[in-house]
Amino acid sequence: MPGEMPAENTPTGAHAASLDKGPAHRGAPQRLAQAALRDVPWEVGVAKPDPAIVVENVTRTFGGLTAVSVDRLEIQRGGITGLIGPNGAGKTTLFNLLTGFDQPNTGTWSFDGRPLGKLAPHQVARLGVVRTFQLTKALSRLTVLENMLLGAQGQRGESFLRALVPGTWRSQEKANTEKALELLRRFKLDAKKDEFAGTLSGGQRKLLEMARALMSDPQVVMLDEPMAGVNPALTQSLLGHVKDLREEGMTVIFVEHDMDVVRDISDWVVVMAAGRVIAEGPPESISQNQAVVDAYLGAHHDAPLTVEEEDQVLAEAERRIAHEEHGEVIDSDTTTRGEGR
Numbered sequence: 001m002p003g004e005m006p007a008e009n010t011p012t013g014a015h016a017a018s019l020d021k022g023p024a025h026r027g028a029p030q031r032l033a034q035a036a037l038r039d040v041p042w043e044v045g046v047a048k049p050d051p052a053i054v055v056e057n058v059t060r061t062f063g064g065l066t067a068v069s070v071d072r073l074e075i076q077r078g079g080i081t082g083l084i085g086p087n088g089a090g091k092t093t094l095f096n097l098l099t100g101f102d103q104p105n106t107g108t109w110s111f112d113g114r115p116l117g118k119l120a121p122h123q124v125a126r127l128g129v130v131r132t133f134q135l136t137k138a139l140s141r142l143t144v145l146e147n148m149l150l151g152a153q154g155q156r157g158e159s160f161l162r163a164l165v166p167g168t169w170r171s172q173e174k175a176n177t178e179k180a181l182e183l184l185r186r187f188k189l190d191a192k193k194d195e196f197a198g199t200l201s202g203g204q205r206k207l208l209e210m211a212r213a214l215m216s217d218p219q220v221v222m223l224d225e226p227m228a229g230v231n232p233a234l235t236q237s238l239l240g241h242v243k244d245l246r247e248e249g250m251t252v253i254f255v256e257h258d259m260d261v262v263r264d265i266s267d268w269v270v271v272m273a274a275g276r277v278i279a280e281g282p283p284e285s286i287s288q289n290q291a292v293v294d295a296y297l298g299a300h301h302d303a304p305l306t307v308e309e310e311d312q313v314l315a316e317a318e319r320r321i322a323h324e325e326h327g328e329v330i331d332s333d334t335t336t337r338g339e340g341r
């Protein structure tokens with residue numbers, strides 16, 4: 001397969017050294033996750049020692065475009081997996097599929113051996129797999145606390161039972177509110193609980209997205225660009241929160257464009273391009289892979305954009321807006337694109 005990594009796994013000293021950073025109590029799960037992956041070959045579709053998620057033969061097309069075509073992908077339990085790739089690589093579509101916000105043309109995927117295909121998002125969430133959502137216009141008009149309560153497990157599908165047992169409903173609501181307030185304290189958003197979410201800064205929105213996802217006590221958390229639009233001061237705090245999720249035993253998959261962030265927090269990196277996984281391996285393996293450099297990193301990945309590149313980014317943004325507007329019309333009964341972006 002093009003872009004496969006060399007089979008021999010040669011972790012570098014730089015990565016090994018990063019294990020020793022931070023307080024001792026933070027090191028253990030990171031060491032565990034990285035030790036578990038140490039002998040895994042850098043090959044696309046490679047089996048993991050203890051996979052939480054297994055994806056097989058998943059394809060999703062939009063008209064003539066193949067957005068996702070993943071033959072096999074295993075996500076190691078308890079680790080932080082970074083999902084990278086150029087715009088339009090299929091990362092968000094894969095997130096949407098895995099969490100029930102979109103349905104594939106073919107394929108299966110499972111969490112802990114349980115098939116998740118055909119389940120609605122709230123059912124997937126109840127089994128322990130959630131994704132974050134960017135604050136949409138509608139959510140911006142709710143308060144921070146209301147946003148949190150929307151993330152609570154079992155918000156949908158139980159209204160009938162609750163209506164029959166009002167006491168249960170009230171105690172559930174009280175428990176959810178307490179949990180929400182506790183999470184808001186942890187993410188330092190408690191002072192903002194009654195403010196409209198739309199008034200939050202970029203970084204605070206990202207904190208809210210993460211906090212909201214935790215309302216359903218997930219075991220697998222998928223973070224869509226957790227650092228996008230965040231100022232440098234808050235980046236470290238957000239990175240700390242992501243590492244804390246692993247600390248608590250969660251499996252984290254995150255989409256991110258900033259390679260420094262990817263290198264800093266990933267135990268394993270999966271690279272997508274044109275819907276396919278073209279490489280996977282520990283962070284230090286990625287920049288050594290010619291297919292990844294060609295498809296994504298390029299020679300000037302971290303350099304400022306040229307005028308031509310800026311034009312391309314602008315054109316891509318316009319194309320996306322057109323898709324979203326189109327998606328709202330044709331997908332009005334689902335949240336496939338509207339909520340996910």
Ligand SMILES: Nc1ncnc2c1ncn2[C@@H]1O[C@H](COP(=O)(O)OP(=O)(O)OP(=O)(O)O)[C@@H](O)[C@H]1O
Pocket residue numbers: 062065066067085086087088089090091092093094323327336337
């Ligand atoms: N609802 C939709 N209708 C039509 N095309 C879509 C839809 N959703 C995604 N696509 C297309 O599928 C491809 C994959 O898109 P996706 O958003 O998953 O990529 P991505 O890797 O997340 O990109 P980015 O990094 O820019 O967010 C793109 O070409 C996109 O335009």
